[in-house]
Amino acid sequence: MIVAEQKPIQEIKGMMADYQKVLIVGCGTCVTVCMAGGEKEVGIIASCLRMALQIDGKKPELMEDCIQRQCEWEFVDTLKDKVDGVDAILSSACGVGVQALAERFPNKPVYPALNTTFMGMPKEHGLWIENCRGCGNCGLGRFGGICPIARCSKGLLNGPCGGSQNGKCEVSKEMDCGWQLIYGRLKTLNQLDQLEEILLPKDWSTDRDKGQRKMFRGDVYYEQTV
Amino acid sequence: MSRPFKEVLNSGEFVITSEIGPPKGTNIDKMLHHIEILKDTVHGMNVTDNQSSVMRLSSVAVCHIIKDHGGEPILQMTCRDRNRMALQSDLLSAYVLGVRNVLCLTGDHISLGDHKGSKQVFDLDSVQLIAAVRNLEQGQDLGGNKLDGGVEFCVGATATPEADNMDSQLLKFRKKIKVGAEFFQTQAVYDMDMLKKFMEHAQQSNTKVLAGILVLVSAGMAKYLNANVAGVTVPQELIDEMAGAEKGKALQKGMEIAARQIKQIKEENICPGVHIMAIGKEEIVPEILQMAGV
Ligand code: SF4
Ligand code: SF4
Numbered sequence: 410m411i412v413a414e415q416k417p418i419q420e421i422k423g424m425m426a427d428y429q430k431v432l433i434v435g436c437g438t439c440v441t442v443c444m445a446g447g448e449k450e451v452g453i454i455a456s457c458l459r460m461a462l463q464i465d466g467k468k469p470e471l472m473e474d475c476i477q478r479q480c481e482w483e484f485v486d487t488l489k490d491k492v493d494g495v496d497a498i499l500s501s502a503c504g505v506g507v508q509a510l511a512e513r514f515p516n517k518p519v520y521p522a523l524n525t526t527f528m529g530m531p532k533e534h535g536l537w538i539e540n541c542r543g544c545g546n547c548g549l550g551r552f553g554g555i556c557p558i559a560r561c562s563k564g565l566l567n568g569p570c571g572g573s574q575n576g577k578c579e580v581s582k583e584m585d586c587g588w589q590l591i592y593g594r595l596k597t598l599n600q601l602d603q604l605e606e607i608l609l610p611k612d613w614s615t616d617r618d619k620g621q622r623k624m625f626r627g628d629v630y631y632e633q634t635v
Numbered sequence: 636m637s638r639p640f641k642e643v644l645n646s647g648e649f650v651i652t653s654e655i656g657p658p659k660g661t662n663i664d665k666m667l668h669h670i671e672i673l674k675d676t677v678h679g680m681n682v683t684d685n686q687s688s689v690m691r692l693s694s695v696a697v698c699h700i701i702k703d704h705g706g707e708p709i710l711q712m713t714c715r716d717r718n719r720m721a722l723q724s725d726l727l728s729a730y731v732l733g734v735r736n737v738l739c740l741t742g743d744h745i746s747l748g749d750h751k752g753s754k755q756v757f758d759l760d761s762v763q764l765i766a767a768v769r770n771l772e773q774g775q776d777l778g779g780n781k782l783d784g785g786v787e788f789c790v791g792a793t794a795t796p797e798a799d800n801m802d803s804q805l806l807k808f809r810k811k812i813k814v815g816a817e818f819f820q821t822q823a824v825y826d827m828d829m830l831k832k833f834m835e836h837a838q839q840s841n842t843k844v845l846a847g848i849l850v851l852v853s854a855g856m857a858k859y860l861n862a863n864v865a866g867v868t869v870p871q872e873l874i875d876e877m878a879g880a881e882k883g884k885a886l887q888k889g890m891e892i893a894a895r896q897i898k899q900i901k902e903e904n905i906c907p908g909v910h911i912m913a914i915g916k917e918e919i920v921p922e923i924l925q926m927a928g929v
Binding site: 562563564565566567568569570571572573574575576578579580586588589592596601604605607608609610611613 | 714715719741742743744746747755757758759760761762763766767777793794795798799800802803804806807809810813814822865866
């Protein structure tokens, strides 16, 4: 899932200060699960923002809504009527959702209420960890199902650096060393020999380094008529 | 004029290297003074590369300066600040400036230094960087393009004899040798038994390992290393020995310990050489060597 967290209310207030009528839109998928921008959080953001703006003597009209997924036109389009009546939109989806609204509603300013942090999962209740960077060429099969790009702080491919100690990364004593996890797991699986292979420099062209990425599948493609 | 480092490395002599830390800024007076002291005392001078992720004068420039002063530089290159294009380009630059030795390292994480908000690179890792040097020697770059004039380097790498994750460190050690590392300079070692144990593994391959000797300046420094530097463990006896030094004599004590260990390494033939790190106090290196009798 995509993990995100709410921006400080002061920052949100700064973005909203010049608008009278604002639609705050939540998303019912990832950010609901990570408790950052679902229906409940939209309510909280609206109350906090109202209070924050009232301190400055403003009386904003804040409307609330939450759609199933802000990253699909099908759901985004249901907002059309509400959007028509406001000065701006505050989206509490991930960056993908914010941009979907911006694209669908070209005449309305759209602002983010969240900081999109990473792709990951809740490891424990209230603790989320990043474990994929979306590099576009997954090598998990070589590393015992533990990603060195996302979970080694330097993204090293051929083994740990000298900063690994007690299973922790040199960056912080609270951070697991991704390479110790990989080594430990392959040892358990009796597959350590597969780490002996020298991995060549990674081809980052499948990562961000060829510009915005697109994926096209002819077998399921049909032209949108809207 | 100093001899090529590679020649010394293969001569069977006890090899001694030390370190020059480029300044933060353009005032090179103190550094030149250290270069003058070291150039006839050691076989090679490592030049650190934005060490500890702190921005400084570049290691390529300082290697050139060392060369100009008649010393033998060892260019340290980390993977943190440059992508494969910049690394290869700097290797070519170093070569035309007369640098013939390079030590390939991963590099500390950017968050440990003085530009914490910077974007770190790590396009290559240390194994891939060693391989990249060897590839340039074949007359081509990593893009598969031919070079007009190649390079030839004596290539080194690092190892951590006191690491608690020795198995996985040895995995990387083996890979570094496999792709062409000719010598190793180790992280600081204080426990000679651990060094011997590491060398049992290392000697299976025919590589030259220079033991890292980091001169202690106080008991506090020893404790700091134990608490904060991965892969370095100063044994309690040494901490006590440092703490027991007379007031104002701690550095002298640290030098004695360093000299004693160098002597032991040489006499017991534990390693074929040492790499002495005095971190800004390079003027003490000749005296340490004298005390060690090397
Ligand atoms: S290898 Fe790439 S795609 Fe696979 S988990 Fe890591 S970052 Fe994600
Ligand atoms: S300590 Fe481990 S996780 Fe951290 S950078 Fe080094 S190898 Fe990667």
